[in-house]
Amino acid sequence: MVMRMLLIYIILQSKRLLSLLPRLLIGTVAVVIAGALAAGLVSGVRAGDESRVKTRIGVVYDEGDSYARAGVGALRHFDSSRNEAEFIAMDEAQAKAGLIDGSLTAYLYIPGDFFTTMYSDDINPMRFVTLSGSAGLDTRLLTEMAESIVRLMAETQAAEYGAVEYARENFPDSNPYEGYDDLIDRYFAAVLDRDKLYSVEIIGYNGNLSFAGHFFAGITFMLSAFWGIGLSPFFSRRSRELGNMLSVRALPAPLQVAGEATVIFAAHFINAVLVLALGKALLDLAGVTIPDKLNNFAAVAALTALCLSSTEMLIFELVPLPPASLMAHFINTAAQCFTAGCVYPRSFFPEPLRTIGALMPFGAAIDCYGGGSALAVTIWAILLLCLTGGIRLARQRGGVS
Amino acid sequence: MTAEIKGIEKSYGKKSVLRGVSFSAERGDAVAIIGGNGRGKSTLLKCLAGILRPDAGSFMWEGAELLRSRELKSLVSYVPQGTPLIEELSARDNLRLWYSRGEMELSLEKGLLRDLGIGEFLKTRASRLSIGMRKRLTIACAIARDPQIILLDEPTASLDIAARERLWQFFDAHCARGGVMILVTHELRDIERSSKTLILRNGLAEEYNFSGDYTALAEAMEWS
Numbered sequence: 001m002v003m004r005m006l007l008i009y010i011i012l013q014s015k016r017l018l019s020l021l022p023r024l025l026i027g028t029v030a031v032v033i034a035g036a037l038a039a040g041l042v043s044g045v046r047a048g049d050e051s052r053v054k055t056r057i058g059v060v061y062d063e064g065d066s067y068a069r070a071g072v073g074a075l076r077h078f079d080s081s082r083n084e085a086e087f088i089a090m091d092e093a094q095a096k097a098g099l100i101d102g103s104l105t106a107y108l109y110i111p112g113d114f115f116t117t118m119y120s121d122d123i124n125p126m127r128f129v130t131l132s133g134s135a136g137l138d139t140r141l142l143t144e145m146a147e148s149i150v151r152l153m154a155e156t157q158a159a160e161y162g163a164v165e166y167a168r169e170n171f172p173d174s175n176p177y178e179g180y181d182d183l184i185d186r187y188f189a190a191v192l193d194r195d196k197l198y199s200v201e202i203i204g205y206n207g208n209l210s211f212a213g214h215f216f217a218g219i220t221f222m223l224s225a226f227w228g229i230g231l232s233p234f235f236s237r238r239s240r241e242l243g244n245m246l247s248v249r250a251l252p253a254p255l256q257v258a259g260e261a262t263v264i265f266a267a268h269f270i271n272a273v274l275v276l277a278l279g280k281a282l283l284d285l286a287g288v289t290i291p292d293k294l295n296n297f298a299a300v301a302a303l304t305a306l307c308l309s310s311t312e313m314l315i316f317e318l319v320p321l322p323p324a325s326l327m328a329h330f331i332n333t334a335a336q337c338f339t340a341g342c343v344y345p346r347s348f349f350p351e352p353l354r355t356i357g358a359l360m361p362f363g364a365a366i367d368c369y370g371g372g373s374a375l376a377v378t379i380w381a382i383l384l385l386c387l388t389g390g391i392r393l394a395r396q397r398g399g400v401s
Numbered sequence: 402m403t404a405e406i407k408g409i410e411k412s413y414g415k416k417s418v419l420r421g422v423s424f425s426a427e428r429g430d431a432v433a434i435i436g437g438n439g440r441g442k443s444t445l446l447k448c449l450a451g452i453l454r455p456d457a458g459s460f461m462w463e464g465a466e467l468l469r470s471r472e473l474k475s476l477v478s479y480v481p482q483g484t485p486l487i488e489e490l491s492a493r494d495n496l497r498l499w500y501s502r503g504e505m506e507l508s509l510e511k512g513l514l515r516d517l518g519i520g521e522f523l524k525t526r527a528s529r530l531s532i533g534m535r536k537r538l539t540i541a542c543a544i545a546r547d548p549q550i551i552l553l554d555e556p557t558a559s560l561d562i563a564a565r566e567r568l569w570q571f572f573d574a575h576c577a578r579g580g581v582m583i584l585v586t587h588e589l590r591d592i593e594r595s596s597k598t599l600i601l602r603n604g605l606a607e608e609y610n611f612s613g614d615y616t617a618l619a620e621a622m623e624w625s
Contacts, residue, residue, distance in 0.1 A: 008498055016489045241485035244452045245543065248479055249499070397454055 005250045006259055013263040017234055021267060024230045028274055031223060036282040058095035058107030059087045067115035071156050099129070106130040115157060216290050217369035218342035220279050224272045224304050225333045225362065228312050231264065232326055235316035240395075247396050254389035261313050261385055268305035273297050300369055303377050307365035310381035311336075313388045336362035403428050404550060404581050409458035410604075411444055418444050419455070420604030426597065428579040431572060433592050435585075435609070436601035437622050442585040443482060445601065446552045449583070450479035462550070478543040482554040482585075484535055485542065488528040492519060492538050495527055499545035516571050517541050533564030540571070551575060553584040557591055569594055589615075 061068040072087060090098070090107075098104030109127040117124045167174065238260075247253055276297045280290060315332060319325040337343065339357035346354045346363070357363045361384070364376035409422040418441035426432050436442050448455040451473045460467045467473045486495050496505055496519070508514040509523075517537045522530055530538065536556060544551060551572075557565045565588075572582055576596075584591060592598050592611050600609040600621055611618060 005498070012487055012490060012494055012498060015494065016487060019489050237488055239483065239485050239487070241481040241483040242487065244447070244450075244481060245479060245485045246498075248450050248452055248477075249474055249545075396452055 002250050002255065005246070006255050009246070009251060009256065009259040010262055013260055014266070016237075017231075017263050017267055020231065020234060021270070024227065024267075025271060025274060027230065028223070028227060028271055029278060032275055032278045032282070035219070035223070036279070036286075055105045056086050056088060056098075056103060058090045058098055058104045059110070060090060060092045060095050060107060061110035062112040063089065065112060065115065067157055067160070068110050070160065071110070071115075095129070212288060213290055213370070214341075214345055216279060216283065217366060218337075218340075220272075220275045221304060221340075221362070221366050221369065222333075222337045222342045223275050224268065225308055225337055226330075227271050227275075228268065228308055228333070229326060229329050231267065231312065232316070232322055232329065234264070235312070236320060236322055236325060238320070243392065244396055253392040253396055254386075257313060257317075257385060257389040257392055261309055261388075264309040264312060265305050268308045269301050272301035272304040276301060299374075303365055303368045303374055306381045307361050307377050310384040310388075311361055314384045314391075317388045317391050336360055339363060340366045342366060403463055404430075405459075405461040406449065407459045407461070409445060409448055409460075410456045411441070411448055411453065412456055417604060419448070419458075422458070422601070422604070422606045424599055424606050424608070426581050426583065428581060429576045430597055431576050431582040431584065431595045433584055433586050433595035433598045434601055434606070435587065435592060435598060435618075435622060440601045441604060442601055443554050445606075446479065446554050446583065446585055450477060450552050452479065475546055476548055477550045477552065478546075478548040480540050480543040480551065480553040480556060482558070484527075485539060486527040486535065489526065491524050491526055492530070492534075493523045495538060495542060496545075499542045504545070513544055513547065513571075514541055516574060518567065531564075533560050533567075536560060536564070536568065540568070544575075548580070550581045550583065553582065555585055555587065557586065557588050565590065 059072050061072060063069060072089065087108075088104075092107075092109060095104060095107035095109075099107065107129050109129060111124045111126070113124050114126060243253065243256055246256055251259075280297075283290060311332070312329065315328050316325055319328045339349075339353060339360055340346070340362035341349075341357060342362075346357050349357065358367065361377070361380040364372070364380055368374055368377060404426045406425065407423045409419050410417070411419040422441075422445055424432070434442050434445065444453065447453040448458075448468075449460055451468065455468070458468075460473075462472070462476055465472065467476065487498075493505075496514070500508065505514065509520050514520070517540060519538065519541050522534050522538075525534075527535065527538065540551075540553075540556070557568060560568065572584075572594075576582060584595070586592065589611075598609045598611055599606045602622070609618075609621060
């Protein structure tokens with residue numbers, strides 16, 4: 001009897017919610033698209049660090065010059081620049097055309113006599129040519145990069161000279177140029193190709209998420225959390241008298257709460273999947289990929305829904321009627337999203353705030369985006385729902401309004 | 402006595418609302434409870450319905466204690482003052498919570514739902530029903546299992562004459578079948594049609610014989 005009534009209660013509450021849901025989901029689509037467009041307009045949709053398109057830099061040099069060839073080889077091997085930039089050999093006419101049509105960010109011109117004049121007073125310098133005349137961050141970064149490249153190539157060259165000199169002094173009977181190519185190869189392999197000597201580990205902003213992954217998680221979670229405000233009619237139009245009648249007949253307050261929470265959970269789950277899928281699609285369009293661990297939409301959306309539905313059940317039980325309920329929801333969502341690190345990563349915060357943020361329900365939920373344990377979210381959800389059930393039971397039993 | 406209420410007490414914090422309410426009713430009785438606002442009439446009904454836990458007292462039905470018994474749910478129905486309806490859903494959907502599909506169809510054809518005229522607005526959303534229809538639908542939900550005792554909190558408030566008459570025809574039929582009705586009311590017509598009237602004051606219930614003297618009634622209810 002109790003289970004039948006609970007089942008029908010869930011079905012009827014679902015029907016209630018269905019009268020609200022289509023409008024709210026259309027709102028979600030509109031907000032996500034509008035948000036993505038706004039972000040695209042403001043930032044030019046910069047790629048995240050997992051998927052950033054490499055900066056293409058042309059290199060104009062004399063391919064017959066072994067020193068220049070070695071220097072460019074060093075550039076290509078150097079791991080910090082290899083991840084960020086692609087160096088493409090070409091002649092100067094191609095490089096200029098590439099700059100004009102936007103396929104190149106800059107080009108490096110190495111004069112044919114650069115290496116022979118390097119240690120003279122009349123050095124013929126390399127030129128780093130870029131189209132931008134602005135004094136923006138890009139230009140500054142490129143200038144820094146040009147200086148680094150020149151220094152790198154000069155140091156590479158000095159290392160080669162040094163090695164040849166060493167061979168002449170210590171092995172006078174041998175031809176120092178005999179093993180030159182082998183020496184260069186070993187230098188590249190052992191010194192410049194440093195990623196064979198270490199692995200890169202990113203201490204993430206949230207679990208092991210990258211910067212882009214973190215913000216994708218933060219923004220999608222925040223959208224889902226604020227979406228819950230739209231569910232307020234579902235809560236405010238509940239009849240307290242119906243609750244009283246149900247508890248008299250067969251459905252005690254805790255089961256009523258469980259039934260309503262099931263429906264709200266389902267609504268949040270659908271919305272969270274929509275937000276995540278839409279967000280991913282828009283990022284794909286912008287050429288940004290999100291980390292694999294965020295691609296498990298069902299698990300991430302389920303935990304988001306669990307956290308948000310249980311929190312809303314408690315808020316709307318404590319403050320059932322608008323506008324107070326809307327204000328309470330808004331303040332709670334804004335405060336918890338902030339401390340959870342949806343806006344700024346928690347690592348930016350002072351230690352006490354960081355600890356509080358991680359312990360709160362939203363903090364526990366957002367950590368799951370980065371592969372954190374679902375246990376904390378589950379415990380919080382059970383706790384919040386028990387509290388909600390307890391409050392409703394006390395209200396019905398004690399007659400407190 | 403078929404129904405016997407003895408020494409019901411209820412306090413909210415330090416405020417004692419009911420201080421030992423006692424009365425009895427036979428099968429077929431319609432008991433009206435009157436009293437000034439805030440005297441504990443609704444609290445008394447909620448205690449008898451099992452919504453509130455009384456601090457002390459008993460509610461016996463044919464010699465068996467109901468207050469802490471499973472029997473309470475099948476024997477007693479409570480019709481609240483407010484609307485226990487799901488506003489966004491139709492009358493039929495609201496009834497589904499309380500009736501199985503078969504029970505509903507049978508009752509609509511030849512049972513209590515037909516007597517209440519529910520078939521007239523079965524597909525209408527609860528939010529679009531008139532006050533009288535809402536009250537009838539509320540009663541229909543409350544009496545789903547054909548209870549022996551119906552507790553009603555101001556059932557005829559704000560109803561027009563026709564709607565009130567229709568409800569009373571249903572109440573009379575329930576009493577004629579041997580059921581008991583206990584209703585809280587402020588309506589003189591309800592008092593006139595009840596078999597017994599109780600006045601609630603100072604946390605106690607006293608039997609009151611209404612003689613048609615409204616001034617005396619007002620004085621008795623501490624209105625003046």
